[in-house]
Amino acid sequence: MTSELLNHRVEGPPSAPPLLLGPSLGTSYALWDKVAPELSAAHRVVRWDLPGHGGSPAGLIGPGASVGDLAGLVLALADSLGIERFAYAGVSLGGAVGLHLAVHHPDRLASLAVICSSAHFNGAKPWEERAALVRREGPAGLAESADARWFTPGFTVPRLVQDHREADPDAYAACCDALAAFDLRDRLAEIAVPTLAVAGREDPATPPAHLREIADAVPDAGLVEIPGASHLAPAEQPEAVLTALRTHFGGPVRRGMEVRREVLGDAHVDRAQARQTPFTARFQDFISRYAWGEIWTDPTLSRRERSMVTLTALVAHGHYDELGMHVRAARRNGLTPEEIGAVLLQTAVYCGVPAANSAFAVAQRVLEEEAAG
Structure with missing residues (x-):
């Protein structure tokens, strides 16, 4: 010094x-x-x-x-x-x-x-x-x-x-x-x-x-x-x-929370915040700041495109609980059921038929719940 x-x-x-x-x-x-x-x-x-x-x-x-x-x-x-x-x-x-x-x-x-x-x-x-x-x-x-x-x-x-x-x-x-x-x-x-x-x-x-x-x-x-x-x-x-x-x-956090709610819905975000503890607070801050405040707000890809990429990545790693949440998010981002099906069919080629089979089951359940209102 x-x-x-x-x-x-x-x-x-x-x-x-x-x-x-x-x-x-x-x-x-x-x-x-x-x-x-x-x-x-x-x-x-x-x-x-x-x-x-x-x-x-x-x-x-x-x-x-x-x-x-x-x-x-x-x-x-x-x-x-x-x-x-x-x-x-x-x-x-x-x-x-x-x-x-x-x-x-x-x-x-x-x-x-x-x-x-x-x-x-x-x-x-x-x-x-x-x-x-x-x-x-x-x-x-x-x-x-x-x-x-x-x-x-x-x-x-x-x-x-x-x-x-x-x-x-x-x-x-x-x-x-x-x-x-x-x-x-x-x-x-x-x-x-x-x-x-x-x-x-x-x-x-x-x-x-x-x-x-x-x-x-x-x-x-x-x-x-x-x-x-x-x-x-x-x-x-x-x-x-x-x-x-x-x-x-926390500008990125505030914007991240806005985008997170727009994509995942208020009910999901409210549940996540209700479960937050001092132990998990920094992780939630990390998600809001980087995943939602920086990646999802990057204009290089549209939200429709980001939903397609996310669905594919979740199938590839077998994250089926998250997949259901992001099928709903994909619908909010403008994907039709037919487009979601096409993305999952693509995963059958590159991620494997068993993974795609499980993914179709999750997506069908979510889409039927949505259709039932």
Whole structure:
């Protein structure tokens, strides 16, 4: 790592859509430990440390720093990784960086999630006082009250509190300077990227009203409030945050679910979702994202043609339960019973007569059920 770059961690396939994750003041990229690995199943996740936090050099910013300065460091990091356009999610100060990017660098941002953050942080004075305190005494004293500021009563993440305690005083104070000067309320209406605001319902630092202000001002923005979450929602309620982010950033998943319903029918998809468990959730996400969100949406082949290919492949491998489902799908995709029969007759030549015999039995049952209504 060069001294000019923010310390960071990259997870997920290099070819996947990039997603950058920004931290809160006083924490490191460990804030995302319970969320980033799951997001990396479908994204190239890059989580970064603020200057003087975690592994980032303290000298990257100095007194009088701005959120724009931090955003510039994030863009430099993205450039170094060959990332031109990316989705972004950030907590508190990390969320402010996302808002700045959306206003000032919209060409770099594909979508945005602002978590437990704000378009302003209650004026300059409290942050100026905190900056002076940390420059004078260091961050250790403030770390003693971190649990009360960050989490609901009785909850803590020792690693994050330790990050706070070990933050570089000058860099921490410079981040306070950035928060003191930050106010984008009059620019929120300019944000054109898909935006989600996520509030911790128990957050005293950036209460839900701050996130509602963002959601109300940004055109077409969404709002999610998470019960049982204070200021560091990804650490305290990771499953709820993960669900919100997957829904917001999962363009292929959303389109995949639409196509899946169009081809297989609502009843089948509803049954599949009802049977979903935490153990099978990633597999269902995989199916929706890749099979339905990428392969079935590829315009190279029509849906009629894809149904023919699918029927043949299922017969070849003896997947007769799936075959019945895809006979119904083939009818939705416009194939006549005669055309389905012709496909199965073709399989008798190339997959074998016994396989075709079983396939005809399955198809005949499904077609008769359809005819009976």
